[in-house]
Amino acid sequence: MNSLSRQILLGFLLLGTATFLHAADPAAKPKRLLLVTHSGGFIHDSVALAEETLKEIGPRHGYEVTCYRFTGDPDQKVRFQPSKDEAAKEVTWLEKYSAEFRNRTGVTVERNNIGRINADTLKKFDIVLFFTTGSKRNKQSPLNDAELADLLAWVKAGGAFAGTHCASDTLYDTPYGDLIGGFFDGHPWHQKIQLKVEDPKHPAAAGFQTGSEITDEIYQFNPNGPYSREKLHIILSVDNTSIDVKKGKRPDQDYAVAWCQNYGQGKVFYTSLGHRKEVWKDPRFQKHLLGGLNWAIGRESGDATPSAKLPRQ
Numbered sequence: 399m400n401s402l403s404r405q406i407l408l409g410f411l412l413l414g415t416a417t418f419l420h421a422a423d424p425a426a427k428p429k430r431l432l433l434v435t436h437s438g439g440f441i442h443d444s445v446a447l448a449e450e451t452l453k454e455i456g457p458r459h460g461y462e463v464t465c466y467r468f469t470g471d472p473d474q475k476v477r478f479q480p481s482k483d484e485a486a487k488e489v490t491w492l493e494k495y496s497a498e499f500r501n502r503t504g505v506t507v508e509r510n511n512i513g514r515i516n517a518d519t520l521k522k523f524d525i526v527l528f529f530t531t532g533s534k535r536n537k538q539s540p541l542n543d544a545e546l547a548d549l550l551a552w553v554k555a556g557g558a559f560a561g562t563h564c565a566s567d568t569l570y571d572t573p574y575g576d577l578i579g580g581f582f583d584g585h586p587w588h589q590k591i592q593l594k595v596e597d598p599k600h601p602a603a604a605g606f607q608t609g610s611e612i613t614d615e616i617y618q619f620n621p622n623g624p625y626s627r628e629k630l631h632i633i634l635s636v637d638n639t640s641i642d643v644k645k646g647k648r649p650d651q652d653y654a655v656a657w658c659q660n661y662g663q664g665k666v667f668y669t670s671l672g673h674r675k676e677v678w679k680d681p682r683f684q685k686h687l688l689g690g691l692n693w694a695i696g697r698e699s700g701d702a703t704p705s706a707k708l709p710r711q
Contacts, residue, residue: 428456428457428460428461428462429460429461429462429524429525429695429697430461430462430464430522430523430524430525431452431456431461431462431463431464431523431524431525431526431527431691432464432465432466432515432519432522432523432525432526432527433448433449433452433463433464433465433466433527433529434465434466434469434515434526434527434528434529434530434540435448435449435465435466435467435529435530436466436467436468436469436470436530436532436540437499437530437531437532437564438470438530438531438532438533438538438539438540439531439532439533439538439564439567439568440531440564440567441498441499441502441503441531442502442529442531442563442564442673443502443503443675444672444673444674444675444677444678445467445503445529446503446504446505447675447678447679448529448562448672448678449463449465449467451678451679451684452465452527453465455684455688459688459692460697461691464513464523465511466511466512466513466515467499467505467507467511467512468492468495468496468499468507468511468512469512469513469514469515469540469541469545470491470492470495470538470540471491472490472491472492472509472512473490473491473492474490474491475488475489475490475491476488476489476490476491476494478493478494478497480497492507492509492512495507496508514545515540515541515545515548515549516544516545516548517548517551517552520548520549520552520557524557524558524695525557525558525559525560525691525694525695526549526557526558526559526560527559527560527561527562527691528540528559528560528561528562528565528568528578529561529562529563529564529565529672530561530564530565530567530568531564531567531568532568532569533568533569533570533571533572534569534570534571534572539568539569540568540569541569541574546569546572546573546574549577550573550574550577552664553577553661553662553664553666554661554662554663554664555662555663555664556662556663556664557664558664558665558666558691558694558695558696559577559661559664559665559666559667559694560666560667560668560690560691560694561578561666561667561668561669562668562669562670562671562672562687563615563617563669563670563671563672563673564582564673565578565668566578566579566580566581566582566617566619566668566670567581567582575623575624576624576661577661577666578666578668579624579625579629579630579657579659579666579668580619580620580623580624580625580630580654580657580668581619581620581624581625582617582619582620583617583618583619583620583621583647584617584618584647585615585616585617585618585673586616586618586641586645586646586647587615587616587636587641587642587645588614588615588616588673589613589616589641590611590612590613590640591611591612591613591614591616591636591637591640591641592609592610592611592636592637592639592640593606593608593609593610593611593612593634593635593636593637593655594608594634594635594636594637595607595608595610595633595634596632596633596634596635596705597631597632597633597700597701599700599701600631600633600658600689600693600700600701601689601690601692601693601698601699601700602633602634602656602658602667602669602686602687602689602690602693602700603633603634603686603689604685604686604688604689605681605682605683605684605685605686605689606634606682606686608637609637610682611640612671612677612680612682612683613674613676613677614671614672614673614674614677615673615674616636616641616653616655616670617670618646618647618648618653619648619654621647621648621649621650625654626704626706627652627704627705627706628704628706628707629659629704630654630657630658630659630704630705631657631658631659631701631702631703631704631705632654632656632657632705633655633656633657633658633690634654634655634656634669634686635652635653635654635655636653636654636655638651638653641653654670655669655670655671656668656669656670656671656686656690658690658693658694658700658702659702659704660702665693665694665695665696665702666694667690667691667693667694668690669686669687669690671683671686
């Protein structure tokens with residue numbers, strides 16, 4: 399073996415050793431992910447599976463996952479009628495919510511499954527992921543005004559935020575809309591669709607390619623805002639040839655599925671997929687979600703230029 403060959407071999411050995419040491423470096427601590435599944439409106443039966451899935455795949459991909467199933471005041475007194483054959487009675491909000499949550503998911507909500515989202519709590523996490531419903535309209539939103547202000551300030555200061563599916567069906571008529579990027583305005587399609595990958599280089603495009611088929615409840619977003627390609631970088635959208643567009647409301651027939659944006663110094667990722675349990679079990683969706691989370695915390699790079707400002711292709 400000549401001198402040049404030995405140098406090349408030594409270089410590969412050093413590179414491999416450095417790579418191994420980096421992967422095993424104890425200083426590379428897992429990112430702390432807070433999953434919030436508080437559902438003050440409709441409780442999706444997939445929220446418990448979402449928690450189970452993230453707690454399974456998260457540690458393998460560098461995430462330490464905590465879940466808050468309930469973020470309200472657990473001791474607040476409310477009226478609750480367990481069934482039409484029973485009289486309404488006064489119980490705590492946590493007792494009422496736990497009964498409703500168990501009815502939909504088969505899982506209870508205990509005191510060790512709850513938490514409040516505020517400035518002190520947010521210091522403990524690197525990224526927050528909402529799979530939530532509820533708004534001020536029904537007084538069962540996952541956040542009160544002060545908590546929402548804390549969340550917005552935390553993201554603007556450099557925090558990472560993400561949402562799946564009904565995270566856009568949350569906190570209507572609040573500045574949260576600018577954070578998540580759009581508000582739910584119906585789901586005209588619950589069927590198999592084809593996806594269009596608008597940014598194949600983005601980490602959140604992982605798992606899918608243009609023409610990929612997936613069956614899920616497909617959202618449309620309020621055309622009166624805040625959804626806008628002038629603000630959002632669209633990653634996935636619906637291939638309109640795979641749906642009956644006449645069922646939709648949007649005059650522009652723009653049906654985005656996933657996007658990202660910069661929010662102050664922070665980053666936000668959202669995907670409308672995740673209604674069905676089968677979707678959470680789908681390895682393609684898991685790659686898609688993990689790619690979005692990795693982008694939001696800065697592990698992977700990707701464009702966030704608003705789609706309307708990109709050159710036409």
